Amino acid sequence: MTDDRIVNGGAQPEDDDPHFTFRPERLDEMIGQDDVRDQLAVFIQAARERKEALEHALLVGPKGLGKTTLGSVIANELGVGFKRTGGQVLERLELSQILTSLEPGDVLFIDEIHRVNIRVQEILYPAMEDFTIDLVIGQGGPGARAVHVPLP
Template sequence: MTDDLIQPEATGDEIAFEGALRPGSLAEFVGQPKVRGQLEVLLRAAALQDRSPDHILLAGPPGLGKTTLAMIIGTETGRAVRLSSGPAIQHAGDLAAVLSALTPGDVLFVDEIHRMARSAEEMLYLAMEDFRIDIMVGKGAGATSIPLELAPFTLVAATTRSGMLPSPLRDRFGFTAHLEFYDPADLERVLHRSASLLGVPLPDEAIVELARRSRGTPRIANRLLRRVRDWLLVHPGSGELEGVREALRLYDVDEAGLDRLDRAVLHTIAHRFRGGPVGLSTLAASVGEEADTIEAVVEPYLVREGLLARTPRGRIATPEGLAHAGVVVHPTLDERL
């Protein structure tokens, strides 16, 4: 996996850092107004009826606040939040252990649910619908199924790849929230709040510069703010706006918010493959990165910014992407579609 500054994979100390900045309620949560409104109605209706909220699926690119919203759901309902993840549940027995430990009303948060083992997914169908699981005892002809009743709970699941979830699982969620990339104005609000909490006094023009280069992602915005804070501590008196630009230059974040891997992908398509099309696996091998990282982390932003396009024949650099990669003469986009 890449270790580039702005890639949204969280490490241990970064999780602690992000946790310190994490809002504790829907009222404090910045951005995603449609999702916030939908969740507010869902949670208030459940409270008025004195029941657990429906199961909730949070879908969207990394770093947009899925984990934060899961924690807020627990806070807003006054329930304990139990944490797990898809990669940690590789057998039905793993899921059975998690579910049997729940108490009535608990919120179970499963991150990266699309990476859960298929056998566990099939067990989860019954658990979500009837709050019951069947435990198989014995083998062969003597095997028997023992039903185990579960305490009523609310499953909050997060995924960056909702298309990988089987339909029977998706259909059992009462509400699916689709999180979108943030616009610069919302990112500026996120950065003003974070800068205040961190004690980093930045003028408005410095906040605007940071927001513009944060790829529409709050997690990235907070990480860049952290690096800017370090720069200003090491280089006092360098001027806040110039300090922001120098820090981002040092950490390889360009004017468009692209980092080393983003530029490597664009440069490879533009120069080595003459603008494309090129297949994902070939592209991943060419830049020395996992195909999943390129597809889930790099491509969404490049496509959103109009620098990259996906076609039936493979990935191609758009005219804007070719220009960003320094290609002056190139075929038109239509010729490569």
């Protein structure tokens, strides 16, 4: 007797595929949100043709909509690295470390950016606008000094 059922609980060949994922990795793998996908395709193509990094993008929407996935897709489409952090846990030192470790063109995704502490924003905004950060080296007092660090 053969089992002709469409659904069964047994293992399937694709279960062992290490590349299988539920999250899309490219724009053409995304389902739905056609307008968002089309706009991102234009932004990404423009960045490629200019041979520049994609400018700042703000992805807004309720939880579970796919904002983090979109950030990852953008990085994959551009062939650059993707770093992710959360606004509610981001501290000045951590942000400085992340920013100085980015390669040119990398995508930094800050989830819940509206929850970033005001002191962290003091580092983030100049980094976004001027591509530089100022770091204080030393424990404070007369031995401490400020260093102006350009970002990629």
